[in-house]
Amino acid sequence: MTHRLHVVLPAGVDDPATPSGGNRYDRRVLDHLAASYDVREIAVAGAWPRPAAADRDRLAHALARLPAGATVLLDGLVAGGVPEVLQPHADRLRLVILVHLPLGDETGLSPAEAAELRALERRALRLAAAVVATSAPAARRVEALHDLPHVHVAAPGVDRADPGVPSGTGHRLLCVASLTPRKGQDLLLAALARLTDLAWECTFAGAGRIPPVPDPVADRVTFPGPLAGAQLDAAYRDADLFVLASRAETYGMVITEALAHALPVVATDVGGVPEALGEAGGGVPGSLVPPEDAGALAAVLRAWLTDAGLRETWRDRARARRATLTGWDETARRLTAILRTIEEGTP
Template sequence: MVTLWAVLPGDIDDPAAPSGGNRYDRTVLSLLPDVHEIAVPGSWPTPSDATRATLGHALSEIPDMSDVLVDGLVGCGVPEALAPHATRLRLIMLVHLPLSDETGLSPGEADDLRERERRALHLATTVIATSSAAADRVAGMHGLAHVAIAPPGVEPAPLAEPDPAGRRLLCVAAVTPRKGQDLLVGALEEDLAGLDWTCTFAGALVRPVPHTDPRLHFAGPLGDGALAKAYGETDLLILPSRAETYGMVVTEALARGIPVLASDVGGVSEALGTAPDGTRPGLLVPPGDRTALAAALRSWLTGAALRDRLRTAAHARRDTLPGWDETARRLDTACRPA
């Protein structure tokens, strides 16, 4: 078996910095044979000198003609570190989210990151994305003829026990402008203050959102056991992202029969999917639209028939979710030369 070298973010196993990308890398690589990992300090989205220097040195130590999977967080912003090795290594770039899609960048910063990523991806022999929507976007943005797809899987999980009123809300994501927690806080505090709800935010507090309502609880990053408990006590998962490649928390909720309210952006609709009868197990709203988010939440909190319909669909969708073994198979196929 030929060794697969994997260049990964240095914080991949840091419990204080959980992320969907890190969970994806760790889970899928654990299912592949003969993987040699190299940790490199990442810097999102702007590349750092440490990333550049460490990546260049790491690649120089890898034998010629090796297959090297490079996480986009590490490699997409530093094409100058990849270029000296592009002809002697088979570089495979895994793009979780295009660099220029990060929220809050100036036009100049976005243009620079987009150009850096374009150069990096054109040095690769293979580019992999984690959803069909992301693959289409990356291919179109950077003029690539083909982008392979390896969507995330999900672990089986026990069904959550619903509260009939549907009042227990959960948002699982690092607290950043891209994830849109500010929109959700505004909708709950200002538009839905008179309704009965509680909302827990699970994720690293990268940029905390000001709030005053005691029903809003920012729990910080949760370990596996605590996160499983939070899901088990949830009626509706909310993902109000402004940009999202896939949204692994969507399928994590569906695996527990929990409906989802999310922004219709990137691969989220792909992750949400439909039940076998075609019913969607959640609600999608335009990204960045607090009014639409509040209206959907009001419909959920005040509509028993809607809650029952979405719960039924979520339970049915649960049985059709892909496992991580399929992700590993697709990633391995893309990484190995024909």
């Protein structure tokens, strides 16, 4: 018998103009869950995590129509900020909330805004039959933040990809991330401004507002906007080094996407990034640097650009790490196991 799974997603999850790691995770894992479940999607519009009353009412109406005992997987962006909507259905439905990023951890919030979102999210998550995070560090963070006994983990998978041909100088740098303060493009630009004596170019692919670009590097950086499909694949293949200067990451799917192309990675040591980067071939396939430290990032990039032996070592490790990456079928298998445990009433 095929089990039915109701999934609540933010509207626009498939909009190519607004790609995000959370949206890609939702879509890829649901594609694979369809092998085990009759998946019924509920897309809810609104300015999440605190939408207008009309959008909260639409979500409440959608939940009220579901049969008693139904399993409902909710994206945390939709569910985390509306505990008052979930409350009437917590005993009637099996609510499972997938947390991509704790709401209060978003960069740029005032202390009051962060505190309010954390309080709302705590109430929401405590109504769930299960909470799922996308990395072990993220799960421990959610447990500690909201005093939860256990948060499950279903790490993102990655699609297999063909490696590109590296250049001799390693000068082609790539950053793929939404253009928001949390992703740290400003830090990367500040680091690059310290390397004007070296040959390099950097592509910043992503949707959002372009940050201020220092004059000394203006002619060496490009912002092509969001890339997907063949264009994104080509960007990875045409790069030598992937760089991500995030201030917060629960996992960092773009890191494993880069590694799937055998691309070494330099990234900030935050959240689930070390888990995504991993080790293979005798070490890390790149380097982790402290967050908010443009000087440390510049030093690592200088080493990459000036040391051919280092480039070859990192490339060897990236090729080895590529061989260890798991696909979305494994993510779906883990999530299915979590959902079945809830459905069977097992702790």
